[in-house]
Amino acid sequence: MIYELARNAAHPLLACAGLVLVFCAVFATPAIGVVAPPATAVDIKKFAFAPKEITVAPGTRIIWTNRDETPHTVTSTNKSFASKGLDGDDKFEHTFTSEGDFSYFCTVHPFMTGVVHVRKQ
Amino acid sequence: MSTNDPTGPGHKPARRQALNCLATWTGAAVVWTVAGGVPRALGATREGTPAAAAKNALTFVQISDTHIGFHKEANPDVVGSLRRAIADIHALPQTPAFVVHTGDVSHLSKPEEFAQARDVLQEIRVDRVHTIPGEHDTIDDGVNGYLKFFDHDGKGKSWYSFDQGGVHFIGLNNVLNFKMGTMAALGDEQITWLKGSLARVSHSTPIVVLAHIPLWTVWEPWGWGTADSAQAMALLRPFGSVTVLNGHIHQVLQKVEGHIALQTERSLAYPLHTPGQVGIGEPGPVKVPAGELGKLLGTRQLSVVRGQHDLALIDKPLEA
Numbered sequence: 001m002i003y004e005l006a007r008n009a010a011h012p013l014l015a016c017a018g019l020v021l022v023f024c025a026v027f028a029t030p031a032i033g034v035v036a037p038p039a040t041a042v043d044i045k046k047f048a049f050a051p052k053e054i055t056v057a058p059g060t061r062i063i064w065t066n067r068d069e070t071p072h073t074v075t076s077t078n079k080s081f082a083s084k085g086l087d088g089d090d091k092f093e094h095t096f097t098s099e100g101d102f103s104y105f106c107t108v109h110p111f112m113t114g115v116v117h118v119r120k121q
Numbered sequence: 122m123s124t125n126d127p128t129g130p131g132h133k134p135a136r137r138q139a140l141n142c143l144a145t146w147t148g149a150a151v152v153w154t155v156a157g158g159v160p161r162a163l164g165a166t167r168e169g170t171p172a173a174a175a176k177n178a179l180t181f182v183q184i185s186d187t188h189i190g191f192h193k194e195a196n197p198d199v200v201g202s203l204r205r206a207i208a209d210i211h212a213l214p215q216t217p218a219f220v221v222h223t224g225d226v227s228h229l230s231k232p233e234e235f236a237q238a239r240d241v242l243q244e245i246r247v248d249r250v251h252t253i254p255g256e257h258d259t260i261d262d263g264v265n266g267y268l269k270f271f272d273h274d275g276k277g278k279s280w281y282s283f284d285q286g287g288v289h290f291i292g293l294n295n296v297l298n299f300k301m302g303t304m305a306a307l308g309d310e311q312i313t314w315l316k317g318s319l320a321r322v323s324h325s326t327p328i329v330v331l332a333h334i335p336l337w338t339v340w341e342p343w344g345w346g347t348a349d350s351a352q353a354m355a356l357l358r359p360f361g362s363v364t365v366l367n368g369h370i371h372q373v374l375q376k377v378e379g380h381i382a383l384q385t386e387r388s389l390a391y392p393l394h395t396p397g398q399v400g401i402g403e404p405g406p407v408k409v410p411a412g413e414l415g416k417l418l419g420t421r422q423l424s425v426v427r428g429q430h431d432l433a434l435i436d437k438p439l440e441a
Contacts, residue, residue: 047343047403069193069406071229071260077301085229085260088193105301108256111344113302 037061037095042114044072044086044106049114057121061095072106178433179286182210182217182247183421185368186388188257189238190228195391195406196414199228200241202389205439206420207245213422218285219247223368223386224255224296224333226271230262235270254279255333255369256296256305264294280311282318288425289322291315293332295347304341305334306348312356319356327362327425329432335367337376337383340396343404345370357381364423364432370396370404373436384421384434392417415440 037059043050045067056062064074066086074083074092080102083092096102096118106112184206191199210217222242227234235258242250251273258267264279273281279294293315298306307315322328330336336353338346347353357363363381371388372395391406391414409417419438426433 047405068403069195070404071257073260087229103301107299108260109344110299110301110303110305111342 039063039093041065043067044074044112047072047109047112049074049104049112052114053117054115055117055119056096058097058099058118059095060118061093062116063091063093065089065091071108072112073108074104075107076102076104078102178215178424178426179288180213180215180217180422180424182213182220183223183366183386183423184220184389185223185386186225186255186371186390187222187238188225188228188388188390189241190231190234191390191406193406195408196418199390200237202415202418202439203241204244205415206389206418207241209420209437209439211246215424217247217422220245220250221290221292221331221366222250222252223331223366224253225257225368225388225390226252226255226267227258228390230258230260230266232266232269235267239270251283251290251292251331253292253331253333254294254296256299259296264297280314286425287427288327288329291318291328291330293330293353295332295334295336295350298348304338304344304346304348307353308349312349312352315353316356319360322360324360326360327432328357328360328364329425330357330363330365332365332367334369335374335383335385336365337378339370339374339385343396345396345404354378354381362431366421366423382431386421387417387419387436387438389418389420389439412440 039061040054040056040063042054042062042064044064047068047070049064054062064083064086066072066088069088071085071087073085074081074094076082081094081104085108086092096116099118099120102116102118104114104116184203187203188199189203196202210220220242226238242252252271254264254267254271258264268277268279273279273292280292282289282291284290293307294311295307296305297311298308332347334347335345336347336350338350340346358379358381361380365381365383367383367385368388370385371391371393372385373387374385376383392409393404394401394407396404416438419436422435422437424433
């Protein structure tokens with residue numbers, strides 16, 4: 001009876017241990033590079049980037065979402081990133097790894113401009 | 122309602138005449154007639170009967186901004202709107218020689234959108250449909266995707282000229298050279314080509330220019346203008362009769378500058394707001410109640426009558 005209890009009790013523990021091992025195998029090794037960096041949202045709405053200007057730390061991922069019914073693009077002036085044409089509700093993301101000021105605009109509507117400042121905080 | 126005839130008898134357009142904002146949310150097709158020099162508007166067709174063009178007139182039709190691929194609430198059936206316009210063109214009392222499409226053929230520059238647009242445009246029973254690209258046709262790969270379906274002369278260029286009925290036609294691409302914070306431009310290469318092309322045309326030859334974005338600054342905050350249009354206008358100014366046909370702004374506007382008459386055309390997809398209105402800060406698609414949309418989309422028939430200075434044009438809504 002006692003043995004049975006012990007055996008039964010051991011099962012979930014073993015199962016847990018196994019899960020932990022699997023977890024480590026899948027996630028632990030590449031965690032340094034693969035775990036999604038912190039994300040910040042920028043909306044494209046009413047033919048403007050909102051916020052138009054944003055300051056983030058290196059490693060930040062910015063996700064732009066087109067909230068308009070008109071296609072827009074997110075295109076950097078130094079060619080370091082460029083989206084395809086984004087239809088309504090389409091998203092584009094880019095991770096900023098190095099410090100600097102990155103200006104961008106919409107190639108369909110070049111009066112739409114924005115800038116990402118990447119600074120160590 | 123017809124567009125005004127700014128160069129009619131007794132009219133002496135002042136240079137830099139103020140925008141003649143016709144902004145009628147009711148017209149639709151414009152029939153251009155060239156008879157003798159300059160395109161003249163034939164008159165309104167809202168009542169259903171277009172004014173007859175002279176028998177020797179060259180008549181053609183302008184359509185614009187079909188935005189094939191658009192499927193939002195402002196118009197869930199842009200292909201249906203285009204087909205209604207095609208039916209209107211086929212019902213014209215005088216068969217047009219050809220159709221011009223002043224850009225934004227597609228909505229997102231997708232190959233399937235260009236393919237569908239080409240197929241539907243081929244349903245028009247005219248010799249040819251001359252197209253020029255709009256900024257919606259050059260989104261991901263410049264003008265290359267558009268040219269795979271609409272290469273006018275097979276030369277890999279998006280600008281061209283041709284002569285028909287005594288008129289010199291020029292198709293331009295003013296949706297290249299987008300730079301941050303500026304309006305679109307024709308660019309030096311195209312300006313140089315235009316100069317060379319016009320050098321071979323006599324100043325008495327009527328000129329019709331097709332360009333997607335207006336060749337004058339309608340509203341800079343929305344990019345409704347062409348950064349280097351002054352260079353193109355300088356090349357056109359010596360000619361006695363110049364008509365510039367634009368699209369882009371999804372409404373009828375007109376400006377006259379000397380012998381140059383500039384006209385924008387309605388869309389066949391969805392209307393846009395008139396610029397400069399308080400509280401309307403962006404040129405997004407305007408949603409209108411069911412039954413109203415057809416009044417805001419349309420086509421234009423034009424006739425050129427030899428010996429007359431102006432082109433005749435009729436703006437006709439899809440739905441009166």
